[in-house]
Amino acid sequence: MLPVSRFSYHIYRLGMQENIERSGPSRDNPSFRTFLSMISSYRIRAGMAAWLLHRLTGLSLVFYLVIHIMGLRSLGDPAAFELYITTFRNPLFKIAEVMLLGAIAFHAFNGVRILIQDIFFRSERQRILFYAVLALSSIVTLAGGLLIIFPYFIAPFLP
Amino acid sequence: MSSEHGLQRIYSSRSGQLGWLMRRITGVGLLFFVGLHFWIQHMPNGFLATAEEYNEIIKGFEKITPEFADAIAKGKIREALPGEHVITYDKVLERLHTPLWKTVDITLLLFALLHGMLGMANVLGDYIQNASLRKVAVIFCWAVILFLATQGIVTVMTVGTN
Known part of the structure; x- marks a missing residue:
């Protein structure tokens, strides 16, 4: 186990307790509607949002990695490779490419945030760090994304 | 131990x-x-490849194999848009x-x-x-x-x- 300070553990327990209390009556009457009300009663904190986004982007990237490695087997044949590349030059795939960059950027910056917190253990700074992660990944995604979609969605509309 | x-x-x-x-x-x-x-x-x-390089490469393809010529004719290998960079x-x-x-x-x-x-x-x-x-x-x-x-x-x- 990693060292967890007693202080942050109590903060964590208090947060959990609050979530359970806020979702109170729904636990006695389970249905899809009460499930939704329970979910919406959760106060999404920076740490939870970071954890959820890190997991979702991670799973998407693993899914992409498998397709990517299997697809690149077409490098064995020049014609097959050019066909493969043309498929991914479709405008819809260009948007997917921007989303891929977004997932990579968030996962990378959030990974650095986790690393920084593990080294310095400044839990009171975590919210600021999370906002920095969001800002940095947005900047990288916007800048890289513009370069990716430029020939497809911007250049045709320029005079 | x-x-x-x-x-x-x-x-x-x-x-x-x-x-x-x-x-x-x-x-x-x-x-x-x-x-x-x-x-x-x-x-x-x-x-x-820049758009110009890529379109030049595509022109070369047509002469190499019937496979390439066929793919280009069917639009499965497309020319680059102006300013596009292509792998x-x-x-x-x-x-x-x-x-x-x-x-x-x-x-x-x-x-x-x-x-x-x-x-x-x-x-x-x-x-x-x-x-x-x-x-x-x-x-x-x-x-x-x-x-x-x-x-x-x-x-x-x-x-x-x-």
């Missing part, structure tokens, strides 16, 4: 900390390798000709696979309650690592040999 103490115990495979350590090491490495990979393969620069076989071959780029790409492949699939094992472990099923999930993830590592290394090492 040295195996019961210190690093050996903390980073034993049973505690799951070995996976954590490997994900952390590969994660730091991937900051560099994925950054580089995305820069050279997705951003406009000399590792990709193309020639450029990839040129880059992978050097042993350094082969090493970089294989390192990227192995780091990404280890980081991704060990992360997957960790996620699966969160939702699988049964201990033996969890073991199956870990073995499955390692099998995927081995399979895809083989596929990728064969791709990188054999490109341009036939």
Whole structure:
């Protein structure tokens, strides 16, 4: 186990307790509607949002990695490779490419945030760090994304 | 009982900390390798063909094989838009000709696979309650690592040999 300070553990327990209390009556009457009300009663904190986004982007990237490695087997044949590349030059795939960059950027910056917190253990700074992660990944995604979609969605509309 | 103490115990495979350590090491490495990979393969620069170069390459294709001519006629290989940079076989071959780029790409492949699939094992472990099923999930993830590592290394090492 990693060292967890007693202080942050109590903060964590208090947060959990609050979530359970806020979702109170729904636990006695389970249905899809009460499930939704329970979910919406959760106060999404920076740490939870970071954890959820890190997991979702991670799973998407693993899914992409498998397709990517299997697809690149077409490098064995020049014609097959050019066909493969043309498929991914479709405008819809260009948007997917921007989303891929977004997932990579968030996962990378959030990974650095986790690393920084593990080294310095400044839990009171975590919210600021999370906002920095969001800002940095947005900047990288916007800048890289513009370069990716430029020939497809911007250049045709320029005079 | 040295195996019961210190690093050996903390980073034993049973505690799951070995996976954590490997994900952390590969994660730091991937900051560099994925950054580089995305820069050279997705951003406009000399590792990709410019629109003019690519359209020139396509014209050459038509003479090479009927396969290419057919694909171009059917629009399965399209001309580049103005200002577009395109990944193309020639450029990839040129880059992978050097042993350094082969090493970089294989390192990227192995780091990404280890980081991704060990992360997957960790996620699966969160939702699988049964201990033996969890073991199956870990073995499955390692099998995927081995399979895809083989596929990728064969791709990188054999490109341009036939």
